[in-house]
Amino acid sequence: MLTEQQITFFNTFGFIILRKVFSDEELAIMDDEFETSLKIIQRERPDNEAPKHFNWSNLGPETPFLSLLPEDPRICETAEQLFSEYAVAVSSNSNRRVGDTDWHTDQSHPHSYGLKFAAYLQPLNSDNGAFRVIPGSHKQPFNDTLKHIEMDSPEMTVPYYSCDSAPGDIIIFNFATWHSSCGGSSDRRMCTIDFYKNPETPEEVEGTYDQVIVDEKVYAKIRASGSAFHPHWLANPQNSPRRQRWIDWLRKYGFVKSEAA
Amino acid sequence: MITEQQVYFFKTFGYLVLKNMLTPDELKKIQDEFSVGLAKMDESKMGASVRKQYNWTNLGPNSPFTASLLEDERFYGVAQQIYGNDCVGVDSHANQYNGDRSPWHPDIREPGPDQFNGFKFTFYLAPVDGNSGALRVVPGSHRPWFSAEVEKVFLKDNNPGPDDDPGLAVNEVPAHICVSEPGDAVIFDYFVWHSSWGGSRDRRMVSLQYYKNPKTPEEEEGMRQMVAFRKNFNKGFKRETKLYPDFWLANPNNNVVRAQWIEQLQKWGFIDAVNA
Numbered sequence: 001m002l003t004e005q006q007i008t009f010f011n012t013f014g015f016i017i018l019r020k021v022f023s024d025e026e027l028a029i030m031d032d033e034f035e036t037s038l039k040i041i042q043r044e045r046p047d048n049e050a051p052k053h054f055n056w057s058n059l060g061p062e063t064p065f066l067s068l069l070p071e072d073p074r075i076c077e078t079a080e081q082l083f084s085e086y087a088v089a090v091s092s093n094s095n096r097r098v099g100d101t102d103w104h105t106d107q108s109h110p111h112s113y114g115l116k117f118a119a120y121l122q123p124l125n126s127d128n129g130a131f132r133v134i135p136g137s138h139k140q141p142f143n144d145t146l147k148h149i150e151m152d153s154p155e156m157t158v159p160y161y162s163c164d165s166a167p168g169d170i171i172i173f174n175f176a177t178w179h180s181s182c183g184g185s186s187d188r189r190m191c192t193i194d195f196y197k198n199p200e201t202p203e204e205v206e207g208t209y210d211q212v213i214v215d216e217k218v219y220a221k222i223r224a225s226g227s228a229f230h231p232h233w234l235a236n237p238q239n240s241p242r243r244q245r246w247i248d249w250l251r252k253y254g255f256v257k258s259e260a261a
Numbered sequence: 262m263i264t265e266q267q268v269y270f271f272k273t274f275g276y277l278v279l280k281n282m283l284t285p286d287e288l289k290k291i292q293d294e295f296s297v298g299l300a301k302m303d304e305s306k307m308g309a310s311v312r313k314q315y316n317w318t319n320l321g322p323n324s325p326f327t328a329s330l331l332e333d334e335r336f337y338g339v340a341q342q343i344y345g346n347d348c349v350g351v352d353s354h355a356n357q358y359n360g361d362r363s364p365w366h367p368d369i370r371e372p373g374p375d376q377f378n379g380f381k382f383t384f385y386l387a388p389v390d391g392n393s394g395a396l397r398v399v400p401g402s403h404r405p406w407f408s409a410e411v412e413k414v415f416l417k418d419n420n421p422g423p424d425d426d427p428g429l430a431v432n433e434v435p436a437h438i439c440v441s442e443p444g445d446a447v448i449f450d451y452f453v454w455h456s457s458w459g460g461s462r463d464r465r466m467v468s469l470q471y472y473k474n475p476k477t478p479e480e481e482e483g484m485r486q487m488v489a490f491r492k493n494f495n496k497g498f499k500r501e502t503k504l505y506p507d508f509w510l511a512n513p514n515n516n517v518v519r520a521q522w523i524e525q526l527q528k529w530g531f532i533d534a535v536n537a
Contacts, residue, residue, distance in 0.1 A: 005415055005426050012410040013435050135399060135435040136410070142401050145273050156266065159274055159400040159437030 002081050010082060014138035014177035015163065021074055022119065022168045026065070031121060033063040034094050034189055054096040055222040058191065059233035066092060067233055070193050071242060075117055078172070079195040082115060086198035088249045090114075090215075091228055097129075097181075097188040103151035103158060105143070106175040108214035112207030113197035114175035119167075121189040126162035129184025131171050135161050138176035146178055198249065212254045229256050262338055271343060271380075275403035275453030276396075276439065282335060283384065283444040287326070292386055294324035295465055298355050311418065313359035319467060320353055320509035321502065328353055328509060331469050332518050336382055339448070340471035344378060347474040349525045350518075351379075352504070358394065358457075358464040362431045364418035365399075365411075368451040369490065373405055376483025378473035379451045386465040390440045394460025396447050397436040403452035411454050432458045474525070484529050492534040503536040 002010070010016040022030065041056055058066035069075055070089035079087040106114065124130035137143055151158050160180070163171050173179060181188075199205040219228065234256065236243050250256040263271075263279065271277040283291070302315040319327040330336060331350040340348045369377070389395035402408055415421060415428025422428040434456070439447045449455060475481045495504060505526070512519050526532050 003426060005422060005428065008413055008415075009429075012414055015435075133435070134401075136401055136407050139407065139410075142404065142407065149270065149273060150266065153266075156270060159276075159398070161435035161437065 002078055007081060010172065010174075013133075013135040015133050015135070015171060015173035015179075017163055017165065018078075018170045018172065019166075020168045021170045024168075027121070027167050029065045030119070030191060033058070033066050034121060034191065037063055037094060038096065052098045053101075053222045054098075055093050055219065057226055057228050057230060058092040058094055059228070060226070060230040061232045063094075066094070066191060067230075069191075070246075071240060075193055076195075076242065079115065079117075082172070083113070083195060083197045087195045088198060088246050089193060090196050090246075090250065090255055091192070091194045093192050093194075093228075095190045095192060097184060097190070098186045099184055100129075101179075101181045101184070103146075103178055103180040105138075105178055109207035109210040110140075111199075111201070111203040112175075112211040113204070114211070115195050116173055116175065117193040117195075118171045118173070119169070119191045120165050120171075121167055121191070123166045124184075124188075125164045127183050129181045129188050130165060131163040131173075132160040132180050132182065133163060133173060134159065134178040137178040138174040143176055143178070151178075151180075208253050215255070263342060268342055271448065271450070274398075274400040274437075276398045276400065276437075276447065276449040276455075278439050278441065279339075279446045279448065280442075281444050282446040285444070288386070288443050290326040291384070291467060292465075294319070294327050295355050295357075295386065295467065297323045299357055302357070307359075310364075311360045312363045315357040315359075317355050318353065318502065318504050318506065319355050320504075321506040322508040324355070327355070327467055332516055336446070336469050337471075337518065339382075340380075343380065344471060344473040349472050349474055349522050350469065351472050351522070351526065351531065352468075352470040354468045354470075356466045356468065358460055358466070359462045361458075361460055362418070363455075363457040363460075364431060365416050365434055365454055365456040366419065367403070367408060367454050369487075370408075371490075372483035372486040374403065374450075374452050375405075376479050377451075377475075377487055379487075380448055380471060381451070382446045382448050382469040384444075384446055384467050385441050386443055386467070388442050389457075389460070389464070391432075391438040392459040394457045394464045395441060396439045396449070397431070397434075397456050397458065398439065398449060399434065399454040400437050402454040403450040405452075408452060408454065431456045488530045488534045491531060492537070495535050505532045505536050 006016055037056060037058070040062065041054070060067065070092050076089065079089070106116065118131065126132070134146065137146055149158065150156070165171060196208065196211065199208045229250065234247055236247060247256065267277055298317050299315065302317070306315060308314055308316065331353050337350060340350070383396065399411060402411055414434070415426065416434070417428045417430050420428065441447055475484045510523060510532070512523065
């Protein structure tokens with residue numbers, strides 16, 4: 001759980017780093033599951049066909065630990081502190097990235113609100129691909145102003161804060177926070193869990209529907225294979241009330257298509 | 262002169278680093294003049310708490326070269342690009358820091374940026390980085406809404422929280438570090454949150470300061486508030502000399518720009534207030 005000051009930090013700067021969330025044993029499991037699922041993917045998409053950002057869902061039976069992470073209290077209760085008790089987990093993914101990531105936000109609509117938990121599986125600093133943020137850039141009008149800056153100009157360095165991290169740390173960031181990375185290797189590994197805020201206004205409802213469309217387009221480019229929601233996860237074999245609430249929400253807004261039910 | 266992109270950068274992020282603005286010969290003159298000024302300091306004049314700072318004006322007869330930089334087109338020209346052709350050069354200070362950090366702060370809270378605008382050039386006379394006292398900024402925090410958010414964050418030095426959660430140390434606030442070499446200029450808006458971390462004893466910096474000329478009744482009121490602010494700020498350093506020495510006010514070279522500035526400073530009341 002976050003302290004009041006950590007919540008203030010997140011709301012002020014648009015991100016926060018939680019240190020040593022996962023134990024060494026848990027990290028070993030995460031590494032194994034990542035490697036196992038990557039090998040499955042690589043049989044279908046060899047590396048020379050893989051995009052710079054390679055992404056697949058962790059909600060299948062071959063990644064049992066990662067598939068349960070969204071419901072881990074360290075994750076979902078933190079999301080609920082930041083986004084209210086109706087925060088919804090919409091993905092648990094593994095990502096393999098190559099090289100640099102240009103400056104961008106993950107927010108597709110001004111009234112669509114999400115946050116991402118990112119756990120990098122290698123030590124990272126500002127020279128080898130650590131997550132970079134512009135603190136406070138999730139807020140308007142700052143967020144919009146940055147669209148007019150040549151963010152990736154070689155002549156002018158955009159000011160950033162480097163979220164140096166070690167395996168076991170989690171970086172949580174607001175979708176609207178501008179972020180990037182630089183100097184990453186050809187095999188930068190991370191696990192992510194996304195939460196969306198339950199929309200409360202007509203604008204937010206519109207924003208959520210818009211996010212569905214954007215997510216589909218993004219995943220079409222980066223998704224290695226398979227759908228975001230494995231039938232095994234959707235079956236909810238443990239009858240988790242929280243998971244069922246999420247599934248119902250995901251169906252309502254179209255994140256889960258009827259054919260995947 | 263700076264590019265339009267650089268002006269936009271400064272207005273967006275509240276700071277800008279300009280490389281190699283001073284030559285080695287110029288730096289030597291500034292260092293020599295700095296040493297003369299520093300020799301007049303003693304512990305009774307040290308201020309600013311953990312910064313352990315000495316501060317004195319460069320507008321006196323012992324620092325003619327440093328004083329002339331205020332009117333130098335390289336710097337005044339940039340100020341004009343940012344604040345208009347009628348902006349005013351108001352000050353040049355020398356600072357020696359002996360503490361290991363400067364706590365987070367904006368230089369001004371009131372009047373707000375809707376009433377007043379000013380910035381300073383800072384020239385660090387030795388190389389500085391994130392562990393040796395380089396200026397750190399929270400980019401964009403000169404904006405009132407962002408500044409108000411930062412005010413809520415507990416900071417160990419100057420806005421501590423409860424004993425069990427005292428807040429962030431200087432180096433724990435997410436910031437951009439303005440690494441600089443001698444000759445570089447780090448410009449920052451008075452309202453941007455800034456600090457430093459890891460500085461050693463005898464960290465030397467000189468500044469040039471410019472104000473936007475007030476145009477509206479609100480800005481004129483803001484300038485009146487600034488006069489009071491500077492008068493009170495001046496008291497913290499136990500100065501023995503005037504901040505606007507007669508040497509500078511006499512304008513011996515009949516510099517037209519300086520004459521205009523002196524007229525403005527007199528009109529606003531700065532000279533009487535800070536020289537009292």
